[in-house]
Amino acid sequence: MREAMANAVVGDDVLDGDPSVERLQKIAAQWLGKDGALFVPSGTMANQIAMGSWTRPGDEIVVQRFAHVTTFEGGATSALHGLQTMTVGDLSGSMEPVDVEQSLRPVFIHCPKSALICMEQTHNMAGGRISPMESVQGISAIARREGIPMHLDGARLANAVVATGISAPEWCQHFGSVSLCLSKGLGAPVGSIIAGSEGFLERARVVRKRLGGWMRQAGHLAEAARIALEQNVERLQEDHDLARFLAEALACMPGLQVDVASVESNIVMVNLAEELPDAAGAIEFLEKHGVRVSSMGARRLRLVTHMDVGREHGDRLLKTMGELCER
Numbered sequence: 001m002r003e004a005m006a007n008a009v010v011g012d013d014v015l016d017g018d019p020s021v022e023r024l025q026k027i028a029a030q031w032l033g034k035d036g037a038l039f040v041p042s043g044t045m046a047n048q049i050a051m052g053s054w055t056r057p058g059d060e061i062v063v064q065r066f067a068h069v070t071t072f073e074g075g076a077t078s079a080l081h082g083l084q085t086m087t088v089g090d091l092s093g094s095m096e097p098v099d100v101e102q103s104l105r106p107v108f109i110h111c112p113k114s115a116l117i118c119m120e121q122t123h124n125m126a127g128g129r130i131s132p133m134e135s136v137q138g139i140s141a142i143a144r145r146e147g148i149p150m151h152l153d154g155a156r157l158a159n160a161v162v163a164t165g166i167s168a169p170e171w172c173q174h175f176g177s178v179s180l181c182l183s184k185g186l187g188a189p190v191g192s193i194i195a196g197s198e199g200f201l202e203r204a205r206v207v208r209k210r211l212g213g214w215m216r217q218a219g220h221l222a223e224a225a226r227i228a229l230e231q232n233v234e235r236l237q238e239d240h241d242l243a244r245f246l247a248e249a250l251a252c253m254p255g256l257q258v259d260v261a262s263v264e265s266n267i268v269m270v271n272l273a274e275e276l277p278d279a280a281g282a283i284e285f286l287e288k289h290g291v292r293v294s295s296m297g298a299r300r301l302r303l304v305t306h307m308d309v310g311r312e313h314g315d316r317l318l319k320t321m322g323e324l325c326e327r
């Protein structure tokens, strides 16, 4: 990947094009089954380009509870685009057609316009859970009937593809726009994709420009992102297998609560019982032993497997967690 970055043929993407960026965008669009794609610095920007492209200030978006777009993007939906949000579902990350049906606003002068429906696949805060295809199809049927576009936060869509065997275009056909992170599990150092139809991309280019997300000699980054997409998708299964292995082992430790059945991709959520240190204390202890995890609540840890984490690291995690539980 580093060699490809160093050898990348570059141009000025803002001026008259960068061949490596254009190549990546073509490959990514094809992988997602969309007309075209833009290479942008982050998943947050990719999502926010979609928010700004589909909506006008004062509109409302319907999102899954604890979706990244409203939980971890610094309030950008309101700060940048003047949107209000209607959140549906629970911590399991589920979003069902009935939830969406009930949350759409009537066309009425007193109400905001329901302008966009967003889903997250896989759902980060729900522990990498996957919304089933039947739910996506049902929600998409409602959206089509009501003439409301759908956006997919597919930061980890590749994980859902590998876990389900359902291709990216099959998932993406239900969404007018899709974001995809080439960093995270796919292993590029930087970069995300926002993809959609030509009509969507016309608006998306304007919003990207406003956000300052158009990069010049970005071919060096695009080459890393291309390799991530071309070479690192299939291996995600190893991350899923390791996550499941860790979940099963952790579930047997006293004081740890892990819902093994909910581990569907590369994220494991662990709840800490009252007699154990809280999440901050656990993170400090684990970090001292060379294990980095994050907190998702006062007594909740999030563990993520990825290409730089192997079985030996998993064993270290289990040993250290075991020591934490014994203390």
Ligand SMILES: Cc1ncc(COP(=O)(O)O)c(C=O)c1O
Residues within 6 Å of the ligand: 041, 042, 043, 044, 045, 047, 068, 069, 120, 122, 123, 124, 153, 155, 156, 181, 183, 192
């Ligand atoms: C579901 C989801 N969407 C979007 C993002 C944003 O990606 P980035 O950190 O590249 O802005 C993340 C990051 O964790 C995420 O989990």
